[in-house]
Amino acid sequence: MWISELSQRSGVPVATVKYYLREGLLPHGEAQGATRAVYDESHVRRLRLIRALIDIAGLGLDRVREVLGAVDDDRSDLMARIGVAHMELSSPPATEPSDAARERVSRLVRRRRWHTDPGASHATALAAALDTAAAAGQPMSDETLDVYAAAAADVARRDLATTPRRDAEDATTYAVIGTLVNEPILISLRRMAHENLARRRLARAR
């Protein structure tokens, strides 16, 4: 397809597509003469990933470049690519989590028999969030943490069951976009479920 169709398919203006080409975020198409090039489905997917990283994850161009670098790194295996991409999505917490919170996360991982890296950024983010809850006067009990973990596992299992098994680049793109677009869905649903319960409780109280 020509650049005009690429723009239409991806919803990204032609001028912006050219900017991404100049910046090296989007691979060049196959040259057809001196000034034209043709693009394929991989360019459409790459543009969707770039827009998701900018619009949904709120990343700056420098961090977008790092995520794309991890996706494109042929030496790293699928897991490492997804890991780096997810790491870029989880900003490091403002303060280091306490040892006690880290230990609670480790115990949770053992209870659930999860295969996860204790040093991964989302494990650190979880420990920091547990500290924040306690500091805000509402510490989360292990029992509640287990309910949350079970709900998170249900959602993740469903995501993986519906993930198409394609090549490594596609799988990474899929995982990153899935994380970015599905998290706001989960959060909105949680707030609606809360609204439902609050309304029912209120109706009973009257």
Add this chain to the structure above:
Amino acid sequence: MWISELSQRSGVPVATVKYYLREGLLPHGEAQGATRAVYDESHVRRLRLIRALIDIAGLGLDRVREVLGAVDDDRSDLMARIGVAHMELSSPPATEPSDAARERVSRLVRRRRWHTDPGASHATALAAALDTAAAAGQPMSDETLDVYAAAAADVARRDLATTPRRDAEDATTYAVIGTLVNEPILISLRRMAHENLARRRLARAR
């Protein structure tokens, strides 16, 4: 307690406490002579709410003032207070959701027999997030949406079961802080659950 103890209990520096007092975000304590005042538990809780709104929700002072205004409004019932507070937390989506996405949200609410306001900001945010997922090339099916909704309901039920039944101000504070501090916990757990599943799949593939 004196202002020094209030500062210590809440972790907010004395100068910042004085600033909130001047700005009217924190009610004045009971005067003891011309220059001193005593504070109670309600001040500690109010300071925690203010810090959660600023540090965790990332709200500016103007929006913190609106949330506190809703919490303090004696004319509104508990549900309305929680509703306004949550509304302030859910930023309006950048673009209006499509009619089709709104209709999908309405059907979901009917399927689950949820008592929710279709015009509430989180219902709008959900419709917009469904549009975003489709635009990113990964539309969420109704079946997956139901799995997500069930997980969200599990978490919300647990939250409500562990919420102490206090007065309206306390309940609102509790709901707002709970939403702010527990959402990052849920998101981190979802990423860890994904890491676990990806590692297991990778181990099997080898």
